[in-house]
Amino acid sequence: MKRIGIMGGTFDPVHNGHLLLGRQARSEYGLDEIWYMPSHIPPHKKDHRITDVKDRLAMLELALEGIPFFSVSDFEMKREGNTYTAQTLELLKEEYPEDKFYFIIGADSLFQLETWYHPEKVMELTSLLVSGREYDRAGRTLDQQISYLKSVYGAHIQVLHNPEMNVASARIRDMAARGEDIGELVPGAVAAYIREHRLYQESR
Template identity: 35%
Template sequence: MKKVGLLGGTFNPPHIGHLIMANEVKHALRLDEVRLMPTSIPPHKADPSDATPQQRLQMVELAVSGIPGLTASSFEVDRGGVSYTFDTMNALIEQEPEIEFHFIIGGDMIDMLHKWYKIDELMKIVTFVGVGRPGTVGETQYPITMVQIPEIDLSSTLIRNRIETGGTIQFLVPDNIGTFIRQEGLYGTRGLEK
């Protein structure tokens, strides 16, 4: 049976922390592939300078290009609307019943699992994989497979703030993402250094 990891998120923008997480879990659990899957509508209100769902998907596609075993999934962007993991997983399992899915979450999400929509039912249909994140406890009463990865204190918020203040994002995002952000004029791009 093919084993596929799913790393969901807003990816607003994607950064090297996302790539490290996906790659480390892929190798640790010997997954065939890890799909980075941007949400269609983030749970928080979008800022006018934020990327559209299509732009976030394009950035994920750029981020994983040329990295064996990492792919971009347009599943939630194509579906549109607000997606609950439970609904997404049911739809994916129906579409690809031959795949064993592993849903990858960071320490911040591990701490909040008890608040997830239909979490008890979700636990029956997918294997959760947790990775540590700086500043989080990463503990839950739910059964999850923990993978130790090099932790990097990096977030999309930090990157957006850097861009808005004209700071550098070099080495924080792949070069092609920085280029895309400048070309698209995202996040209040002004005087962005390479």
């Protein structure tokens, strides 16, 4: 049985925070592999045009090159229509019945989890590894949110104790659109790809 961490998202673009989370999850919880799984059509991302699939996959391949036990998965890319985490986890369980999956998310996602498509299935089918111990939302701490989800859904949730990183894909897109240096926020090969292909320029 393999212990596999799943990093989902649009990765538009992938950044150093994504890599930090993967490394922390693998080292802290003894995972065998980390799969970076970009969404095909994420149903909750309506605030900006999602970069073409081939570009997001290419940036991920560049970012993960040479990192042992990290790989890009096109599992969601191969599906048509909206891609929901609950459905993805069901399909993964069918295809890899012997393996145990850990879904890696940020604290903000844990507070939004009940708004997801069939959140009860998400919490039934996977263990959640959550980053952001000091996160607080609407007067509820991360520890309180974890306790709540455990009591209501029987969720299995553990905290990732990674260093804080003030980096977000939206900020990187804005910086790239203004022609600012993003070299400290993304792997060098990804920054070069964004420049060469003039990604995010249309948002200027």
